[in-house]
Amino acid sequence: MRNRRRLALWTGALVVLAFAPALAEEARLVERLGAETAGEITKIVESARAASLPTESLVAAALEGAAKRAPASRIIETVRRRAEALGQAREALGRASTSAELAAGAGAILAGVPADTLARLRAMRPQASLVVPLVVVADLIARRVPETTASAAVIQAARLGIRDRDLLRARERVEQDIRAGRTPTAAIEARGRALGMAFPSATDHHRPARPNGGTP
Amino acid sequence: MIGPVFARARGLIAAALLCGVALPSTSRGEVDSRFGVGAWADPTVPSASSRFAPWWTLATSSSRLSLQGLASGRNQSLDPRGFMLSGTTWLEPPAGTGREISTQVSQRERGPGGELTSVRSELRLHVLRPERGAWVGLGTEVNNGAVTHDVWPALAIGGWARRQRFFAVLDLEQSVGRTTLRAPRSSRSSSEPDTSGFAPPDTAAGIEKDATLTTARAALQWARGRLALESSAGVTLSRGADPRRWARALATYQVLDRVAVFASVGKGAPALHTFEPSDERHATVGVSLLEARAPLTPAALAAAPRVTYRLSRLHGGRHELTVWAPGAARVELMGDMTGWEPVALSRMKYIRWTTMLELSPGVHQLSIRIDEGDWGPLPGAPTAPDGYGGTVSQIVAE
Numbered sequence: 001m002r003n004r005r006r007l008a009l010w011t012g013a014l015v016v017l018a019f020a021p022a023l024a025e026e027a028r029l030v031e032r033l034g035a036e037t038a039g040e041i042t043k044i045v046e047s048a049r050a051a052s053l054p055t056e057s058l059v060a061a062a063l064e065g066a067a068k069r070a071p072a073s074r075i076i077e078t079v080r081r082r083a084e085a086l087g088q089a090r091e092a093l094g095r096a097s098t099s100a101e102l103a104a105g106a107g108a109i110l111a112g113v114p115a116d117t118l119a120r121l122r123a124m125r126p127q128a129s130l131v132v133p134l135v136v137v138a139d140l141i142a143r144r145v146p147e148t149t150a151s152a153a154v155i156q157a158a159r160l161g162i163r164d165r166d167l168l169r170a171r172e173r174v175e176q177d178i179r180a181g182r183t184p185t186a187a188i189e190a191r192g193r194a195l196g197m198a199f200p201s202a203t204d205h206h207r208p209a210r211p212n213g214g215t216p
Numbered sequence: 217m218i219g220p221v222f223a224r225a226r227g228l229i230a231a232a233l234l235c236g237v238a239l240p241s242t243s244r245g246e247v248d249s250r251f252g253v254g255a256w257a258d259p260t261v262p263s264a265s266s267r268f269a270p271w272w273t274l275a276t277s278s279s280r281l282s283l284q285g286l287a288s289g290r291n292q293s294l295d296p297r298g299f300m301l302s303g304t305t306w307l308e309p310p311a312g313t314g315r316e317i318s319t320q321v322s323q324r325e326r327g328p329g330g331e332l333t334s335v336r337s338e339l340r341l342h343v344l345r346p347e348r349g350a351w352v353g354l355g356t357e358v359n360n361g362a363v364t365h366d367v368w369p370a371l372a373i374g375g376w377a378r379r380q381r382f383f384a385v386l387d388l389e390q391s392v393g394r395t396t397l398r399a400p401r402s403s404r405s406s407s408e409p410d411t412s413g414f415a416p417p418d419t420a421a422g423i424e425k426d427a428t429l430t431t432a433r434a435a436l437q438w439a440r441g442r443l444a445l446e447s448s449a450g451v452t453l454s455r456g457a458d459p460r461r462w463a464r465a466l467a468t469y470q471v472l473d474r475v476a477v478f479a480s481v482g483k484g485a486p487a488l489h490t491f492e493p494s495d496e497r498h499a500t501v502g503v504s505l506l507e508a509r510a511p512l513t514p515a516a517l518a519a520a521p522r523v524t525y526r527l528s529r530l531h532g533g534r535h536e537l538t539v540w541a542p543g544a545a546r547v548e549l550m551g552d553m554t555g556w557e558p559v560a561l562s563r564m565k566y567i568r569w570t571t572m573l574e575l576s577p578g579v580h581q582l583s584i585r586i587d588e589g590d591w592g593p594l595p596g597a598p599t600a601p602d603g604y605g606g607t608v609s610q611i612v613a614e
């Protein structure tokens with residue numbers, strides 16, 4: 001009898017511990033978004049969780065919308081799109097990908113990076129983290145570098161074995177060049193060439209980039 | 217010439233404790249106050265009563281004005297007793313230029329029964345670019361005491377550049393200081409007493425007196441994560457005296473959020489008021505409880521013309537985000553790490569603002585706003601669309 005009571009207590013404690021974060025998360029969503037919107041968001045979050053996708057970025061996107069006073073419909077739509085992007089990222093990057101890679105991959109897809117670029121990056125770097133290349137490609141597109149040029153640049157960086165810190169530094173210089181008045185394409189091409197990348201000439205955009213004579 | 221400075225470093229071991237309290241307010245015109253107390257110990261001094269030299273400092277700064285007080289204790293083997301008060305105001309830089317006005321009043325003991333009061337005023341004009349800058353200053357220094365020497369005009373000129381983790385400063389500055397004049401050959405052998413009306417201390421090399429010093433300095437700083445290294449070297453010239461070359465290296469390692477250990481070796485430029493003896497070669501070790509980073513020069517700090525940032529990993533998931541925001545009265549951030557709720561950064565010094573963030577490894581999104589303006593990405597950080605028609609910064613935590 002005493003053992004049963006102890007077992008019941010332990011079971012109850014474990015249940016509380018297991019569901020406490022989710023309950024706290026839901027309470028926070030209700031507090032910031034109202035019960036109705038929070039309910040919709042929770043459904044999307046639960047669905048993602050059931051699909052074994054990381055859900056932190058979904059809750060964060062909802063809270064971000066609340067902070068920016070976005071309409072409820074916009075918040076729900078944004079969270080839904082991010083959940084879809086997380087699924088696409090996992091498909092492209094593989095099931096062994098980390099939560100950080102999936103979050104970065106979803107961000108890249110939402111920025112306009114094709115899922116194919118993610119898959120090619122994974123093929124180039126099957127073991128190493130792709131967080132930095134995915135953040136960089138999303139940033140380049142946000143700075144109006146054409147998607148094909150941005151994707152070609154990070155894929156070549158992966159192929160050339162350029163370290164993450166050097167890639168981040170090159171991104172920073174591209175940003176500085178754009179601020180200084182260079183066009184985004186000219187900036188990425190100049191900084192990429194300094195790292196050994198090759199880009200098609202302005203009159204040759206139909207051909208894929210061939211770094212150092214290799215295949216793209 | 218720099219090598220022997222370190223090789224012959226005197227066995228002066230100084231233990232310093234710098235502790236501080238920051239008093240930020242949440243209103244505009246935030247004011248930070250810091251105080252520090254400490255003591256220098258010189259084991260080479262035979263007398264126990266003069267072996268320790270206490271000092272204290274108090275600094276208060278707002279977005280445009282900084283005030284600093286410094287007093288050093290009585291110890292003839294280190295700094296003489298004295299105090300220094302200084303104030304600097306930074307006027308809003310209009311389109312790539314800035315003006316800095318500073319005044320400094322100091323008094324210090326000069327030999328038995330003698331005191332020296334000094335007032336220095338200076339105006340500096342800055343030319344500012346994102347990664348480099350230059351300034352020119354014009355000032356005057358008036359001294360009153362048993363031994364007097366005024367300087368007009370006191371000129372200052374310098375430049376700085378910042379690239380990645382490196383920060384370099386080159387400058388040339390004139391000031392009043394104590395120097396040892398070369399004694400004429402005839403008087404070096406003379407044993408006649410001094411009849412000039414004052415009795416400055418004689419040394420084997422010549423006579424000590426106040427004079428206009430012109431100091432050329434080069435400093436380089438490198439910081440990464442918890443470690444910061446700073447080296448400076450220069451030469452101080454004055455008429456009638458031999459050039460004085462000096463060099464100093466400083467290393468700071470941040471152990472905890474507000475606790476750092478530091479060590480230095482060498483000697484600094486001659487100065488009337490310092491925490492530590494500047495004329496002697498020495499080595500120091502110490503603990504700092506505030507301002508754990510190696511300090512940049514005030515002019516260089518004030519001269520950064522645009523918002524920049526640095527993210528430093530401390531321990532575990534603890535990170536320090538530093539934002540340089542010229543002319544800002546309030547800096548806030550919000551992001552996934554704050555549950556997208558605004559958090560005000562603490563103003564540390566001049567234009568430097570910091571906050572501690574708990575970041576899990578991976579990518580994090582955040583926005584900042586200055587002086588209650590619009591929320592936007594952190595300049596210099598990677599960006600991404602936010603899904604609400606705007607842009608956010610993406611920072612990568614290791």
